[in-house]
Amino acid sequence: MNREIRLLDDLTINKIAAGEVVESPHSVVKELVENAIDAASSAIILEIQEGGKKYIRITDNGVGIKEEYVEAAFMRHSTSKIAHIEDLSRVESLGFRGEALASIAAVAQVEMITRPEGQQHGVLIHINGGKVETIKKVGCPVGTTIIVKNLFFNTPARLKFLKSNNGETMKITEIITRLSLSNPSISFKYINNNNIMFTTPGNNMLSQAILSVFNKETFKNLILLEDHQEGMTLHGYIGQPSFVRGNRNLQIVFINGRYVKNKVISRAIEVAYKEKIMINKYPICILNLKIHPSVLDVNVHPAKIEVKFEDEEKVYHFILKAILKALEKQSIVPNMLELAPRTNIDKKQPQRQILKVVEEKQEDIVIGKSLASIQDQMSVQETKENYSKNLDFTSLKTPVEIVEEQIQIASVEDHNIVQSSFLNSLLDRYHIVGQIFSTYIILENEGSMYLIDQHAAHERLLYNTFRQEIKAEKVASQRLLAPMVLELSKEDYMFLLNHLYIFEKLGFEIENFGGNDIIIRQVPMILGRPQNFSFIYEILDEVRKYNDVNAMFEDTIAKKACKEAIKANDKMDSIEIRKLIEDLSKLTPPLTCPHGRPIILAMQKYEIEKHFKRIQ
Missing domain, CATH: 3.30.565.10 (Histidine kinase-like ATPase, C-terminal domain)
Known part of the structure; x- marks a missing residue:
């Protein structure tokens, strides 16, 4: 036709x-x-x-x-x-x-x-x-x-x-x-x-724009982040690990001021939080990545919301390290009542005082509404269409009186003091109250009570040990009684042979067996005695995506640590408790198990007395 x-x-x-x-x-x-x-x-x-x-x-x-x-x-x-x-x-x-x-x-x-x-x-x-x-x-x-x-x-x-x-x-x-x-x-x-x-006030302060768009509670749970690497700058705020959402809607990322959605950046954010938040929960972040326009392509789609990087791996690792660095400076000891980070109001911990001053200054200021409240207030009304009405731009200014330097101190420097102070002083000044339900350890320390989940704490310590072995390339391995022959597709076979060094770093001994076959003679000790070797395909897929198998291997390590850790309902004597706390006091953030559950909950003396009506 x-x-x-x-x-x-x-x-x-x-x-x-x-x-x-x-x-x-x-x-x-x-x-x-x-x-x-x-x-x-x-x-x-x-x-x-x-x-x-x-x-x-x-x-x-x-x-x-x-x-x-x-x-x-x-x-x-x-x-x-x-x-x-x-x-x-x-x-x-x-x-x-x-x-x-x-x-x-x-x-x-x-x-x-x-x-x-x-x-x-x-x-x-x-x-x-x-x-x-x-x-x-x-x-x-x-x-x-x-x-x-x-x-x-x-x-x-x-x-x-x-x-x-x-x-x-x-x-x-x-x-x-x-x-x-x-x-x-x-x-x-x-x-x-x-x-x-x-x-929004338009005074070039991101903190005030956030306060105008969201609510005070959201802003109080944000951490200031600013990092630099050759050719790249990352600036903005990330959420406390205890302040998460059930979806990714508040993972807001800009590149050179352009709102984008990018899988590389999303993965870096989620890997950074992986051990710090519960499964199926997502962190909040408002981040702006500045990078030279010549190393990215924004002309991928007419909507211009998708971008591609010239060097994805470089961007991935920069963002991952920047977020991890900011999170490591935070005190992540949830309050027993509120399940949110809390600190004492004293000279050693000025962060709480500064936030209190900021809150007092905001009491009489209308700072806008959260997205949830915006949805509640929607109404369909008939409005006269008159484009010539007077619009006064001067009315756009909102006098939100917050000092940016104070917020920076509260978000970075003092959180570092709080974390360091807690970890360094816990061993010297704690008192063991006892163990309850053969599962939780109670400590008293300078006007605060700490409740420690013995299984979560030991699980974290074992997990960190296993990870250090991989990082130091000293992974304990075991030889298989009967070497395993595995047939791969031609594509997987060629790819594995070109990346054997990665498997050797993880503790594998793998040889070419001819055709499309490989022979596995040795595996990492943390895998136990594998019943099958399907995980090899997972490792290959991970290497293809990011040339970094550590993220995939974390799940295996977490399961191994969970299996070997002290269990709930295991009675511990005072010597065992002291050894656990001694190791725990040297722990760097996150103070969570590898699955994101908190290791320690805190409750301050004044909170206990308030509940017993000793103080008002």
Whole structure:
């Protein structure tokens, strides 16, 4: 059958492109707010109605668009961000493809008012489903306002795939939250159905942007992180291991200020927390990685949320080490009542005092709402559409009085003092109260009571010993009574022969047996007597991904440590308890078992007396 080949018209092309760039109201918000950020704005207002389906308005005080370029801005592949293919290797703007405005205008009713500095008048352009209907001169302040109405009005099939109003609002809330956190130097105001959801101060302090977007409890459980390596800088906050979530939604990562999702970074975060939090729980983090644009590719997908690194392994290890370094400086002794880190308020531990001062300063300040409370406050209201109403940018400033230096001290230096003080003094000044349920050891130490899980503590100590053997390449091995012949696929066979040194480091003795077969003569002692060798395939897969089998081997080590450790219901005499505590007092963080359960819980004397009503 002969079929005619024809060129598509521009309107059809734009509608097809809109399917990639504009999938829902939140993608419209993302593209337009990123344009406002690229326009060097210091203040941005986002207003939506009915989940953005009917009305989206974005106003900025950026550089604006010159009159002669207003219509061209809505043409496909028209952009001010790049000029040549070489520019892609050094692009630092959030947008650069020149597709967003054309794609949005093709499937909505769009109005834009814009005026650059030095131009006496502004320009209003109205586009209906990709067709320009009005262009005229108007009076307006410097900057740009874009209004998007009735999204997908001319492609009704797309409307069926949108979420409910609340669902779309949550997606918009998620994206504007991330954009405001990645740009603390810009003041953001977010309005939903006439309700102000949050306002950020725009004073270039990430701590205050976090306080504006989330609640105080979230911020109190964050740890400041800042690290540098040649060509890379990592800055932001990570969550205490005791403050976790049931999903990855609050693992917020930026690269050069661009919100991204990247498997390499996600894995580094989760490996760093692996032994410190319970299974199926996920840490919170708000991190910005600064790296030279030439060593990453942001042009992977039209949404620009995916990136690729030139050297993934280098980035992975840098982020992993930076997070581990920050976590090692934290006191991770959960309170018995609150299951959250607590310290005494005294001169040795000024961190609690500083946070108390910060809290007192915030008592009368409206700092915004958490994402959960935002969802609760959503309501569908009819709102008069009037884009010419007065929007006062000066009202965006919120006087949150927090000193950044104090937060840095509280988050880094004093946590280091707390951890060091606890570990170094526990052995010298503790008193053994006894053992309860043949499972927990009770200690008294300087006005605090500590409850130690004997199995979790011993499990951690054994686990660390096994890991040190691997790190020192002194893994105890055992010869098999009957060497094991294993047939591999051709691909696995060739790959294993090229990486035999890794298996030797882990305590294996493996030889080529001809064909696609290998012969295993020796295995690490920690594996016991293997019944089968399926784990070889797991090691091969891990090496392929990261060239690092330690993460995979941790599960095996954890199971071995758990099997050999002192069990619950095992009675211990005073000598055994003292030896366990002596070893435990030298332990570096994390103070958890390899599965993330806490080793020690604390309860202070004043808390006990408060519960017995001795003090008020």
